[in-house]
Structure formats: C-alpha cells, structure tokens
Amino acid sequence: MNEIARGTIERLIAVVGPQGAITDPDDMAPYLVEWRDKWRGKSALVLRPSSTAEVAEIVRICAETGTAIVPQGGNTGLVGGSIPFEGGDEIVLSLGRMNRVRAVDPLNDTITVEAGCVLADVQAAADEAGRLFPMRIASEGTCQIGGNLSTNAGGTAVLRYGNMRDLVLGLEVVLPDGRVWNGLRGLRKDNTGYDLKHLFIGAEGTLGVITAAVLKLYPRPADRQVAFAAIPNPEAAVELLSLAKDVSGGQVTGFEILPRLGLELVMKSLPDARDPFGDLHPWYVLIEMSSGEGGGALREAMETALARGYEKELVADATIAESEAQAQQLWALREGLSESQKLAGGSIKHDVSIPVPKMPAFIARADRALEEVIPGFRSLAFGHIGDGNVHYNPLQPEGADAEAYLARWQEVADVVHGIVHEMGGSISAEHGLGRLKRDEVRRYKSEVELELMASIKRMLDPDNIMNPGKVISP
C-alpha cells in the first residue's frame, strides 16, 4: 500500500476534532506497541472517536480512500491483532473514548455499554445494580469490552458462564462500508433470521468495528468457596473436576491446574505467596464453586468433593479458604503465574484447548516430544483445565540462553500444535489468531473451513480495509 494522503488524514482529523486525533510520534507510541513488546507498528494517525456516528464517518472516508483501519481496545492482546503493521499505511482506531454505560436494566438482566468501556468498570456498574457481569480475566483493569467481544475473551469463569460470545444479546457494528448495523436488542429469544452478531464476535476487527453491546447480567452469588488441592497428576484433575461438578450439581465456576514448577515461580515472584502445604506435590488444582444459595450447602459440597477425592487418591492434600482474603490468596497463586514466568527465562507460549479428558495425555505426549527436541526443557502447563484449555508454556532449560531458546519458537510450536491438532484440539483457545497464528492456522483447518472464512471476509469487506492481514492471510 501507499502512504496515506495528507488530504485523507486531514479529513479524518476533522471528523473527531483535535482532541480525538493523535499525530505526535511520542503520543502515538503506546498505541503502536504490543504490551509484551512482541510487535511494534507504524501509523500516521491514531483516531479516538467519541461516538458511533464518528466511527461511521471515519470508516466511510477510509472505504472511499482505501485506507486500512486497525481497531484497538485496551491493547492487551497477545497475538498482535490490535497493532498496525510496519508500513505506516494504516490508521489506528482506538475506541477508548466511547466508554459510556448506556443503560443498566436489572429486571431484564442486561447492561448496554459502549465498546471502549473498561471491563472492570462494567463489572462495577453491574455490581452497583445488584447484579454480576461474570467475565473475569487478568487484564480486566485495562482491557475494553470491544476488545473482549472482538477476541471472544475467555478467562477464569468460562466453566460456568461461557466465553464472551455467550454473554452477548445484541451488538452495534459499523460495517466496512461505513453503514451502521443496529442490532442492540436485549432479547433472550429472537428467531427472525440469521444470527449476525456471532459473525462479528471473535472476528478480531476484520469484519467491522463493534461500537456497543447489550450484555447479559446474572444474580450475584451469595456464596463462594475456594479450595487449593495437591494432586498426583493431571489425570486426577480430570476425575476430580467431574466429581466436583457432580457433587455440587454444576456449581463449579473455576477449575485451574498448575504444576509444582508453577507454584515455585509464583512464590519466587510474589513476596506474600506461600506454599499452602508442608509437603511438595507434583500438581495442584484451584477449585472455585459459587452459588446463589447461602447457608452452608456449598461449603459442604466442596468438603464432600475433596473428601471423596481423597478416598479415591485423587487428592493428596487440600485447603479450603476460610475467608474472602484467603480465597484471594489462593487465587493469587494461580493468577501470579502469568507474570512469574518471566523469572525463569525464555518461555514459548501455547494457548491450546483439547477435549477435557484427553488433556493429561496431551501434556504427557507434548512433554515427551519436546524432550526429544530440546533436552532439559522445563514443562509448564497451567490454566483452565476445567474448560480443556491450558497454557502449555515450556521453559528454557536451566542456564540456557534465552534468546537462542526463543529463536526455536516456531519449531517448538510445530511440535506442540501438531499434537494438539491430532488430538482434536485448537491452537488458539482464547487469544485469537491476530498475526501470530494467521498463517499457521492454515495447516490445521480444512480447505472448506478456510474458504468459508475467506468468503465471509470478501462478502463484508471486499476492499480489505478492516484490520487487513490479521486472521485471514492476504
């Protein structure tokens, strides 16, 4: 592509006014880099519109002039989906100023929010109305609803409430030609034709710009029980999950696994983190149950699940949080892990899903296969095993050179993703494709599926101006 014409830039700035446009390189910098510094892009212009009408006008001008648009929310993504390429011929469309809660309707259990609302603010607005918005992810203080929608965010409450996709009743979207589709319906049931909203959810900004959404609210749980259990192996986690679901009748809201190495890394990096147990154990699970009913039944369910797990030798030791503070401490042992990995040198990250019962076999197979490739690597598989989703992030061998290790990223990914594919899994469970996995995914999807995706892209965005080069290969 060519540089954006001066006249186009001026027309775009005129739409949002000076307070909505950034052209100074220093001010633009934070919009052009992925937070882990994996990608740095270039752009002549960052636009920060304040209304759907402004977004529509911007997209119209871009459609007319063939200017590429990179929509951006809180810029907390992990696959380069919200960063422009290096050519400088794309504009960044940052939705952060569109951060109004348009309506809260507790009797309808809905909240209508603009794309730029920070997730934590939506959680707070729901809470204020006596309701729960259940999406819960590590970046919730920064990430925005539009990004959550465009990437179909996952997180630690999927087991009970589903992914972002499952929390949406309606959308407002600016299409690639600048028209606005107002699908902001707050209905639980509507069978009047094709479901359009699911096309845009998870499309990573390649089919249009989501500007607002009607989201589902839930009753706030009256009771929450959090336990941390030492287990002999991942197989025990799968059985314990099933047992916990049965005993509690589906009240399990979180079920996370981590290995000993993970716990050790967290303890090194978080000053307050302590090993809950006196002995060393190879694996751990964090179990969260929550319920609308108070009165001790949930505590009983957790105790029963752990006691039966102990009888069946699925559990070696366990502790149940006695207070909200303790519950948070136990969660910190899991949540601290994303950051703590840095202490161990290079780690090669995979965000994969597998049918739950096959997860232990996957971890074992991947470990064996990688040992062949990189002897002495350290296995680190952790995360949402309750959803069949782990972050399989093998660490460099102790004392090895991080850069040399990371240079073998694709070689390692090929091994891991090959096994994932063979076992019926997904090479991107929750992070999306962006530019990181755009080409790689082609090896694992059928021709039919790739062609369907390309047809959808061509249908909605024939000139390829919406986040080009992401998700779909050019």
Added chain:
Amino acid sequence: MNEIARGTIERLIAVVGPQGAITDPDDMAPYLVEWRDKWRGKSALVLRPSSTAEVAEIVRICAETGTAIVPQGGNTGLVGGSIPFEGGDEIVLSLGRMNRVRAVDPLNDTITVEAGCVLADVQAAADEAGRLFPMRIASEGTCQIGGNLSTNAGGTAVLRYGNMRDLVLGLEVVLPDGRVWNGLRGLRKDNTGYDLKHLFIGAEGTLGVITAAVLKLYPRPADRQVAFAAIPNPEAAVELLSLAKDVSGGQVTGFEILPRLGLELVMKSLPDARDPFGDLHPWYVLIEMSSGEGGGALREAMETALARGYEKELVADATIAESEAQAQQLWALREGLSESQKLAGGSIKHDVSIPVPKMPAFIARADRALEEVIPGFRSLAFGHIGDGNVHYNPLQPEGADAEAYLARWQEVADVVHGIVHEMGGSISAEHGLGRLKRDEVRRYKSEVELELMASIKRMLDPDNIMNPGKVISP
C-alpha cells in the same frame, strides 16, 4: 421452476437405494403437510439418506441440476419451514434415518449425535451417562436434533440453559454445493477464526444441511422445586421473577405465566387437571428451581421467594409440589395449554419476545389495541415470561364464527407485531420465520440487516437451492 427431470429423480434414488426413497403419494403424504394442517406441499420425491456421505451426494446432484431441497426433521415446525411449496419442483430431504448417537463423553460433558436423533432419545442417552441434556420442548418425543438446531429451538429451560444455539459446541454441515464442513469439535474454547456454526444454527435449512452436532451436557440436578402461584397481574410476575432469581441465586430454571382463561381451558380439556386454589385469580405463574445441591436449601429458597412475594402483595396464594408426581401435575397445567386452545374456537397465534420488564405493558397495550379491532375478543397471553417470551394468542369472541375470525389473522398480527416492534421486541421469539413470517419480517428489520442476511444467503447458496422461499424473500 420446472418439474424435476426423470433422470435426476433416478440419480437421486440411486444414492439412497429403494429403502431410502419415497415416491408413492400416500407414503409421501406425512412429509408434505404441516401437523396443524396450515400448509400442504407437493413433491415428486422424499429422500431418507442414512449417512452424511449420502446427503453430500444428494446435494451435489441437486446443485448440478438446480433442484431445490427442503430439509426436514421431525416436521413439528409451526411456520411452514419444513414443508415444500405447492409447485412440486422440490425434493424433501428427511434426516430421520440418520439417528445414531455417535459418542457420549461424560468427562467432556458432550454428546455427538446425528441430525435425525429424536430429542427425547438424546435426553435419554445423556441421562444414561449420568448427565442432563437440558433442551425441553413440547414436541420432544417427535422433533429431531437437526430441526432443533435449524430453528434454534427454545422451550421451557431457556432461562437457565439458553436456546439450542447455546447448547452446541460443533457441527457437521453439508454445504449447498455438496461439500462437507466438518466442524464437529468438542471444545469449550476455540478462537481460531470466524464462528461458522452460528451461521447454520437458526437458518432453517436455507444455508446447508446440518447432519450432526456435538452438544453440551450438564450435571443432573439433585433437587427440583416446582410451585404454582396466583398473582394479581403480569407486573407482579416480573417482580416475582427478579425476587426468585435473587433469593435462589439464579437457580430458577422455569418461569411461566398464564391467565385465568388459560387455566380454565386446561381444566376443560384435561380430565385430571384441577384448580390448585379455592379462589379465582386473574393470573398464575409456574416457578421451577433446580439445583445440583440437595439438602433442603432449594425448598427453602422457593418458600422464601413465595413468602416475600406474599408480603409484597405479588403473590395471592401459592402451592409447592410435595412430590415429583405433583410437580408434573403443576407443569401439566401449563403444558396442556397449547392443545387446550382448540376448545375455544379460533385463536390467532403470536410468538413474540419483549425485554422482560416491558412484558406487562405489552400485554396491556396489545389488549387495548385489539379490543378496538375485534370487540369482545378474549386475551390469552401465556408462556415463558422469564425469557421475555409469551405466546400472545387472542381467542375469538365467544360464539363468533371461527373462520371469519381467523380470516382476520394478518390484520390482527399487524396490530400486535407493530406494538412488539415499537417496544424493541421480536415477532418470532422461538418458532422462526419459515414461510409464515418471511415477508412480514421485512417491515420490522432495518435495510442493513436485511441486506446482510441476503448477502449471506447469496454467498453460501448462490443458486438458491437450499429451502428456497423460506426465511429470505425470493
């Protein structure tokens, strides 16, 4: 269109063999009529394939010869979506022989079934594996999974488990050119591109033929509480719903409303049905809560909800089922209503949804507006008010001529749907568009939305052979 060529018919029969083809007019008859006898179609051929490969071959031949296909499941639809038109130039593709449960995986909480499986058989297969498949609709003994998927079925457990769309992890679909898309993934999380399955769910067979699906299973509830309450008006139902959700922490699985007239009709038609109360009341709600926890907490929640409702004058009288048999008797008062309406003469049916809190205002407005049009008509609004979905089925005035009343169907529908649209609702909450509402919906959808739908249809089925004339106007 023209009659189907003899040669094409012979080729199609050769695919399935004689046991899979019906050409005798008497044998074809049940496939050509809607069960309420609202539509009767014509066809030269009913095909009953036994495998996905056979479906694919049939569709390939139809694509090559420009032959239109009407996919059909249990043929329990209400909008004419599964009945061919009167021209005789379409074939019926009945999926009933594809009724294998391909896999049950209780540890993954999934079941993989073919499109022709009867819903009740899927429920039973889940139950046998110690799990719940929660879809529950009146036609469950006859309707098939493929039809449930293609119409995004609703029913009486949507409040807790969602519509059919929400119960699906993966699909297998024969596309309009005969290619097979194998999207039979059993993953809770998969963010590797556009979501294709939601395109086909609810598309009423106009975008392809769903041949199999991976469905979600849930823990079987350990406890179920069913209550029947007399209430002063629909406003009380909305408040009581919110109260019941809060008190039980979201354990409400069913919340159905019916007016006095509805109860009377049921008592007339079902010999065993009795009024649970000594006094007459204008409205009733049936409340069902279910929970994985046993031990009395749910009973307590139900009692608390009703007691608080009584204090707030939302509840005039109430009874809680003391046994499973009693629970079924209470449900029969609600479920008998669909059939009982026939006793009252002509009824004009509307399957509408409205945001829950606006439902009482909708019923009042529609009642007032219809009284202007047909003085003396009898209001009958009942159903899934917990989902914001009622069947608003005004009955003919007492003693009036049924045929003359039904002749005014569209006039009445225009009034009712006009109000629904103004209040942000849907003119088809769960039944779909089929041919009944195909044209009418155009008045209520935006140009943008209609164009998006038409683009999707053109993209996937450019020759318009998949259930032509349904959902999308020709």
